[in-house]
Amino acid sequence: MSVSPPILVIDDLSVTFGDGPKAVEAVRGVSFTLAKGETLALVGESGSGKSVTALSILQLLPYPRAHHPRGSIRLDGVELVGASEPVLRSVRGARVSMVFQEPMTSLNPLHSIEKQVAEVLELHQGLRGEELRRRVLEMLTLVGIPDAQSRLGALPHELSGGQRQRVMIAMALANQPDLLIADEPTTALDVTIQAQILTLLKELQARFGMAMLFITHDLGIVRKIADRVCVMTGGEIVETGPVEQVFTAPAHAYTRKLLAAEPGGHPLTPAADAPEVMAADDVKVWFPRKGGLFGRTIGYLKAVDGVSLQVRRGQTVGVVGESGSGKTTLGLALLRLLKSEGTIRLNGEPIDRMSAADLRPKRRGMQMVFQDPYGSLSPRLSVEEIVGEGLEVHRLAADRRERRRLISQVLEEVGLDPTAADRYPHEFSGGQRQRIAIARALVLKPAFIVLDEPTSALDVSVQAQIVTLLRDLQARHNIAYLFISHDLRVVRALADHLVVMKDGRVVESGPAERLFSSPTTAYTRALMAAALNLEVTPGGVAV
Structure with missing residues (x-):
């Protein structure tokens, strides 16, 4: 070179x-x-x-x-x-092109992915018509968008976090x-797609001298x-x-x-008689696909298709799989943030048919940390208002002084200076914004938390701190976690039980250490190999 x-x-x-x-x-x-x-x-x-x-x-x-x-x-x-x-x-x-860290804030929410990739090619190469569409399809296929032809009209919110990042990479590479x-x-990408994207970048670099x-x-x-x-x-x-x-x-x-700095330690093992906190039986989330002149339903996207699992007191259940496998949709369904079929129980009580009014007091006990920290934080609210909003809704602070004390305490726990409470999300780095999102969930001390890629935007030293923090809180308060992640090193440090998903279904589940050491399905073996033995070369990925 x-x-x-x-x-x-x-x-x-x-x-x-x-x-x-x-x-x-x-x-x-x-x-x-x-x-x-x-x-x-x-x-x-x-x-x-x-x-x-x-x-x-x-x-x-x-x-x-x-x-x-x-x-x-x-x-x-x-x-x-x-x-x-x-x-x-x-x-x-x-x-010079740039792939930004947070694709949801970089992509126009009102334009299809075809229009956004095409705009780059039109502006700099003057492509039009069928040639333009062919080039857009080529780029989307190149970066690993599944069934790219059918996704041309999709809006950014209809794609998974990893798929949105791939669209950003397609836009950046379109003009070579x-x-x-x-x-x-690769922050938002699962390990197998991460390997493909890194290989793609190296191949293009070798070809064009980029x-x-x-x-x-x-x-x-x-x-x-x-x-x-x-x-x-x-x-x-x-x-x-x-x-x-x-x-x-x-x-x-x-x-x-x-x-x-590396996430370390071992997952906490729940007590043998630990009670069930969250359970799902045959949960399904199917999204209708419309087509034809009158927009009739012509099929269904089976985002979650008959998933059953159980999370007990003091236990972390890790959910892993490629982007679009249904991990986040499952987490949203368990919290009743998406309509689903099947039975969902919180502390033994069915909540899948509860009205919004009956469900409201239950929400303090089940919280979520979302994948995109910028998109989930209101830019108009200060950190104090964001973290303290739940305290106010659930009346957990006697007065403003107590509210401020609880907010300062949780900010310290996630590694932020309490004096930052008066600042706004745009004044923080991506990793710091994720810590704010974690603080917002932790301040209510819930019994069950869905953690959707909570460390994806964090540097390695803070990842280790957050893993330790989550484990400490779990030990102190017997919290149950559903931990969704593509970073299997973090999963291994935190999850006691593992659920592997593909195309909306569970392909393998069991004790985490057994799945890491002796996976029984080819898909799980490929996932583990890509995560733990990734090697990128201009000719491909060796595992």
């Missing part, structure tokens, strides 16, 4: 938010180069400045609130800091850019996909070097801390 001349040169870059005494320097003195065909990984904890650095390349920071007091960003010798709009338009989406900035591109700036908190991915790595903390790069050198002989204490 040629590493000269560099296509991207960043020199002494600084980014400041605000002016005067309240100004915050988010990035300080960042310098690095990136050559054609090279992959450079930016790693570090949430809030370290990784995404701010990446956004600076395309000049997408909110000016004039954010500005560059000093520094240079050159793409093939062209200065981008302070560049004119015509210059930036010729670069954005054509020569010289530089791809990938900001947590440079890639890869931002991630998953150090396992960094080791397998990157050539060099820059470690960031507090807005500064503290260590740079070839991946193997940094991983095997880290020079900086912070790098050593990151490498040592």
